[in-house]
Amino acid sequence: MTDPRLSDTSVFPDPVYKETVLAPLFDGAKDHHVEGFRAIDRAHLVMLAETGILDAAQAGEIAKALDSIDAEIVPSELVYTGEVEDFFFLIEKELKKRVGLDLGGRLHTARSRNDIDHTLFKLGLRERLNVLIGKALNLHSALIEAAEREKHTLIVAYTHGQPAQPTTFGHYLSAVIEFVTRDIERLFEAYRIVDLSPMGAAAITTTGFPTDRALVAELLGFAAPLQNSYSCIAGVDYITSTYSAIELMFLHLGRPIQDFQVWTSFEVGQIYVPNSLVQISSIMPQKRNPVPIEHLRHLSSQTVGRAHAMLTVMHNTPFTDMNDSEGETQSMGYGAFASAYRVLDLLAALVAQIRIDPARVAQNIRRSCITITELADSLVRREGLSFREGHEIAAAVAKAVVAMGGDLVSDGYAPFRAAFEQATGRVSTLDEATFAELVSPEYFVSVRTRFGGPAPEPLNAAIAGYRQDAARLAQTHDNLLRRQADAARLLKTRFDALKGHA
Structure with a gap:
């Protein structure tokens, strides 16, 4: 041939x-x-x-x-x-x-x-991470301010989609703050890997010329050169670390966003969204549609999907310089940043403006008996019962109040006396006024004084700690931006x- x-x-x-x-x-x-x-x-x-x-x-x-x-x-x-x-x-x-x-x-x-391309891609990711972290820090601050504002504001907390216990909106938002803090720290960890320069690796094995890799890294604003030259052109962990951190952040953010969607529903109604963030129906005059929350949900999911796609493209690729991690793949990943920016901006604006509807919260608390856990606890402390005995008595009270469509505070004492006498063979020492206090949502929150609880003392301490975290994270970011600005001036x-x- x-x-x-x-x-x-x-x-x-x-x-x-x-x-x-x-x-x-x-x-x-x-x-x-x-x-x-x-x-x-x-x-x-x-x-x-x-x-x-x-x-x-x-x-x-x-x-x-x-x-x-x-x-x-x-x-x-x-x-x-x-x-x-x-x-x-x-x-x-x-x-x-x-x-x-x-x-x-x-x-x-x-x-x-080879080394040019991976340096380009790291510069591109670094630029976008700078923007992303800045917007994440802005959301973090908005959440802290909202938690401070709402630290005494009662809400219904849910488990398995059902009313569970009262807490405060500030306590709920503090839980969001904590995972956002961890997500920002994951972004910084990804940044640490991105922030190492591949320049000087040349094709694979560096060069016989007397180059100065540290100088090039400094002039480009990197923290240092990435040491192993093969890793410079073959490693993709700077990509996978970045998009893993993004995927996790927006997977996590999607959960409170979904809560907000449910909490704005007519049936729950504990969150009020202001007119500026509500759209009308073209046909149904009564509708107030908080559609920004829907956009937050789908944009978060799009971000998760785009970030995960980057990880999928890296799967089963050879450990070498290859096009799978380059050009078009990098451009594809930038879409995750674009939707991420939109989520962070919109969510920060939403958190700053939504408010709790206290009347709806009070109504939902009254009809759901969600303070009844404290009655069981109080029977242990005041009547010397085991928790299981107290739990069974409290369950009987809740069942009776819900069946009559009543209010635990005003209608629960008679069922309580009957359940207590039936279970113990004696009369409870709790009078009606004490019972009403024990099953009030204000009392419920006030006695949750343990570390991490919603009572004022632990929650105030937590928020103070979050402010320290915010200052630390902002300083870390400022230091990175300052180093890069200094490098740009030095290069010029x-x-x-x-x-x-x-």
Whole structure:
């Protein structure tokens, strides 16, 4: 048989390959990574000059040419033609036009598209994580302020979809604050992995040139270089860590969002959503539809799905540099950030504006007997019963009150006396006024003084701790942003200095 290589007269790129792969990749690069390319080219050039790999005159000419490219080419207006393989080669082509083939080809000394690409993707993720963390911190603060505002506001807490016990809205929101705190910490942990520079790994094994990886990392605002060069081009845990953290955060946020949806229903009605966040029906005049909560729910689910898709794409891929983790996959993941931003902004606005309807809460508490646990507890403390005895008496009282459609506080004492005498053979020492106090929601909350409870003392202490957490997390984020801003200024100074030698 004839060697197919001898008869192959095809020319790159195949038109179908161009339209289905190369053009979308080019568009993704110009849409998302132009600033990253610029920063990497400049940082690498500074390093080549300062290590002596390029002389000052060469570096100066290249620096001026890079500025010329930026001034003369508008990335958004570029259309992929197939004349070059990708955005990287387009920039190199433009550089060669300005400084010649020899000098234009020297910028790529000691680097590869492999380390460039993963550095680009880390810069892209870092930028988006900065925005995401900032918005998450804003939600965190909104939740803390709402918890402070609502720390005395009674609500019905549910288990298994049924009224269970009274607590305060501040106590409920404090539970949300705690998992949001942990989710933000998971974002910072993902950030720590993203914040290590792959530049200098070159294709796989670094280079024989005397490069300075730490300098490039510093100029690009990374915490440090990622140590192992194979890991730089093959590792995807910076991707999986980021999107795992996002998936978990929005899976978790979806749960209180769903609670809010139920609590705004006509049948429950313990949350009031203001007119500014309510839409009307086109046909039913009575309708007040709190549809922002529905949008929060589906946007959270979309974010979870998009983040999980990123993990799925990484599944069963080889531990090497490969396209599965690159270009189009990275662009796909950015959709998770886009919907995440919307959720965090809208949820923060909602939390700041919703209020509890005290009349509906009082009505729901009265008809559901949810304070009855405290009666069982009080029978242990005041009558010397076992908890199981107290539980059975309290259950009989609740059953009788619900059957009559009554109110535990005003209608529960007679059933209580009967149940107590039947169970114990004696008369309870509790009079009607004491009984009414013990089964009131205010008393129920006030005696829950243990660590983590809804009573004022533990809840005030918890909120004070959350404020400390918020300050710590905000400071961590500010430090990262400050380091990157300092790095950008340093890169500009060092790059501009090169042009004086041209």
